[in-house]
Amino acid sequence: MVQIRDGSIYIKLVYWGMFASGKTTILDTLYNLSKEKKKDIVPKENLTKIESSSGSTLYFDKGIFQSKKQKKVYYIVYTVAGQKSYSKLRKRVYEGVDGVIFVADSQRKYFDENIEYLKELKSVAQQKLIVEIPLVIMLNKQDLTNVISKEEFRQVLEREKLWYEEESPLSTWNPKIFYTCALPSKSRNIYKSFYECSRRTVLYQIYGDGKAPDKSKTANSLLMELIGD
Ligand SMILES: Nc1nc2c(ncn2[C@@H]2O[C@H](COP(=O)(O)OP(=O)(O)OP(=O)(O)O)[C@@H](O)[C@H]2O)c(=O)[nH]1
Ligand SMILES: [Mg+2]
Secondary structure (H helix, E strand, C coil), X not given: CCEEEXXXXXXXXEEECCCCCCHHHHHHHHHHHHHHCCCCEEECCCCEEEECCCCCEEEEEEEEEEECCCCXXXXXXXXXXXXXXXXXXXXXXXXXXXXXXXXXXXXXXXXXXXXXXXXXXXXXXXXXXXXXXXXXXXXXXXXXXXXXXXXXXXXXXXXXXXXXXXCCXXXXXXXXXXXXXXXXXXXXXXXXXXXXXXXXXXXXHHHHCXXXXXXXXXXXXXXXXXXXX
């Protein structure tokens, strides 16, 4: 839930997905990219990471980012711990979320496992995904071979009722799916996917009062400018 304190706005975004899908690496790369390349949203302070000796997240990672244009807007960004046994912890991290980025491990052998984590997210979100909480998808590790396609994942979303037909006013807010790679040397769409989720979250707040805004409202030029292409 967007928090307003001392005239500043705090928006909570969460990276969700199975163990080793790349969430912590994504946050690291996002931090470095946005800092070095001077993006519109930049880190406010160092990341907090709580991990086991194997590098797997123990509780969560957290980063605070700030919009350069709207200096009073802060993004508090979390990654969940993906190990199966941390299900309760993931639920805790989810509390008060404003936008979700689902990180799938694109390797085909993990197809079913990704769906399990999508189902878990759905159950925690209680029908609010897309309707109140914008959802963006990262098909991560696209640098590897034998990986799934956007269309395959879109069909999963359809089966899980997270995809709206064109006639539905909600179809504008169907999850945008990105092919990504989080490795710093060949990173792909890491900032773009984060920006898309933050942008949607802000639009939900400004034009939808915390819900997916009407298509008619999104037609005005100011909004189009904000949405970009
Ligand atoms: N090839 C490839 N490897 C990746 C990519 N993203 C992450 N990895 C590797 O995958 C492994 C797991 O990455 P993490 O970022 O720790 O995954 P996580 O989702 O945070 O895992 P948990 O904390 O256990 O939930 C590491 O060895 C990463 O270097 C990617 O895009 N491509
Ligand atoms: Mg992690």
